[in-house]
Amino acid sequence: MARDEVKVCGCHLCWHQCEVRLHVEDGILKHVTGNPNGVTGGGYGCERLAGVPEFHYSSKRLNHPRKRVGKRGSGRWERVTWEEALDDIAARLLAIREESGPEALAKLGGTIHGPADWASWRFFNQWGSPNSFNTGKDCGQANTIVECTMYGWDSLGVAPMPGKSRNIVLWGSNPPESAAVKWNSIRACQDRGARLIVVDPRFSEAASYADLWLQPRPATDGALGWGVIHILIEEGLYDKEFVERWCTGFDQVTEKAKKYSPERVSKITGVPVGKILRFARAYADGPTNYVWSLSGCHYGNGAGYAAVYTQAVIRAITGNIDREGGNPMTGPLPNQVDWYNAMGWDLLVEHLEHSDRDSVTANRFPVCSKASLTRINGAIKKAWGQGYGCPLYFLYPSSRGIYDAIRYGEPYPIRALFIHAGNPLVTLAGARDCYEALKKVDLLVGMDFFMTPSMALCDYVLPAASWIERPHTMLYWGVSATAIAYEQPLPALYERKDDYWLWKELAHRVGLPYEWPDTLESMYDLILRPSGRTHAQVANSSQYYFESDTGREFERYAKEGRGFGTASGKCELAPSALAACGLDPVPDYVEPPQSRSRTPELAREYPLTLISGSRVRPYWHTSYRELSSLRWRHELPETQMHPETARAFGIVNGDTVLVETPLGSVRQRACVTTAIAPDVVHAEAFWYYPEQPAEDPYLFGVWDSNINAIIPDDYDVCDFAGDHPYRGLLCRIRKAETPLDFERPVFNEFD
Structure with a gap:
């Protein structure tokens, strides 16, 4: 007789973490449904849930550590043990630190593993490098900086x-x-x-x-x-x-x-x-x-x-x-969660105070610098009792700065780079600059679920365990009003490891003198110390979550003399922390870096306005194009254009079109619609093709339809925080001579 079980956990197919039920039969995950009794999601289950069993058991998953044996990007690998990989990585990190300092280590991170690669933040804070980049930079940094300097929290x-x-x-x-x-x-x-x-x-x-x-x-x-x-x-x-x-x-x-x-x-x-x-x-x-x-x-x-x-x-x-x-304003959870201290944010501040180095782009974007970090977070601490949950928003370097430090050694060299829970060749503007840096850096290590274009260039590729294979406490970058604990639903398959395990093992090997509990669950115990309960105790109780007073108390700035988390204790409509960085604290409107009025000569050659970056289901950023159970819903990228625009350029719905900027062109399928203005086009982002060859120069078709290959990342087009200009640039379109020739990708799953 089959033994049926239902495991409750938080889904991480996107960052919303809806509570779901895993339906397991004799240890095999069969299907997933929303949990109507859950704390999050309200029983909602999106179409992505249909792909969860395939995601878990896919033959395309990375299951064992791999080491590059051919030329970088050649697609030649050998299987190694975790111990061999980590020993070599740690030895090379120590050598690089000895020769070039701790700041020579950088990271390009994403969100889909956790969300947030917080364990790497903890490592970088203890190691002493300010060069930890996360896609949160383009996902909310400008908003967060302005809010935290104006209100003292988001x-x-x-x-x-x-x-x-x-x-x-x-x-x-x-x-x-x-x-x-x-x-x-x-x-x-x-x-x-x-x-x-x-x-x-x-x-x-x-x-x-x-x-x-x-x-x-x-x-x-x-x-x-x-x-x-x-x-x-x-x-x-x-x-x-x-x-x-x-x-x-x-x-x-x-x-x-x-x-x-x-x-x-x-x-x-x-x-x-x-x-x-x-x-x-x-x-x-x-x-x-x-x-x-x-x-x-x-x-x-x-x-x-x-x-x-x-x-x-x-x-x-x-x-x-x-x-x-x-x-x-959510505020922290100080009586239940010690996120801020557990991450070691103040250790990084202390290191920066005793170093003559800053993040690699602090001189170009002063609002993201050690001075800005100290100034903004110091004011927040006065009101909230502890710092902002993710103060890296006040420090993040621009990705271009990391690339240039690798390529040119300015303002100092970056020699080791981790790609962690992200796919920067696809997700970030300036993909060509990213490619050149990934090819040149001394040590390149990646950890992910699948072999992606970014992973294909690494020296080591490490297999990541998913949310199905590890315990979890939902913390949302340390800025959530809720913390929810779940036990590990299923054992990890093959040699997949959770992200915390990777950084804990490296921390031990490089001799970081700080507490690194042996397991992810015991790390959660450390974070939950103020509550007096362990992760397992919380996860197994009827009240398996903590909540702040958000939702019950409001206008907390007016209570107990708290005020706002700013230098003045007021809501600063002309933020003093922005003025201290040399910015106009009450900024005028300025035309985007490319427009008919700001760059008229360019507009004559590229007459259309380009929007990109919008999310398209069933995908989440670059994720899940490997899954045939989801890919059929939206097989190829589309560029939306108005019927007038399509007629002007001789394009009909379904044609393959070239979207061109001064940096080059990419191919997408035309979607003719009145939902967009006649002088605007919208090109989908985050596209690569797992069915194409992995080796360089193909890299899963990363140059074919990836709009970020033709969006600039130059310092002078980025905003005050170094964020990329994904929307509002200039482009032109024309019908492509050759159509996308892989319109019916074939996948052999579960083999």
């Missing part, structure tokens, strides 16, 4: 509240594709009478549900933000009591807003004056929840700063910060 993590949120604003986001659980909350709010406002150059699925849709010219969001602020102030719609009692810098904001009349803003953005007025008036009629969006981090030099800044001011002066139904 405010974008909490979903709208049914029955409490009167308005919901989606500004450059499309949750049906990127954040389905939040979308469920948004729809529940609409059922309770909430109004939905969507700002998006595309008529997205979310926009089809909107009560008000604004379609700005891409990357002009900063001008739109200033126009909204102008109306709020001119019509007296702002929260006067909050502004007078708790804000500094309002006079500076008022003076600058005078320049941005609705009429001027309409000319810049293309949004009718009437819609700008309706947006501002509705926002003021709150509570209004601004749903987290990363689009403002993607507009490039000047345009990005104004976008995230004005949106943060709007949230503040309308009184929606730490307001029920608005944008609560």
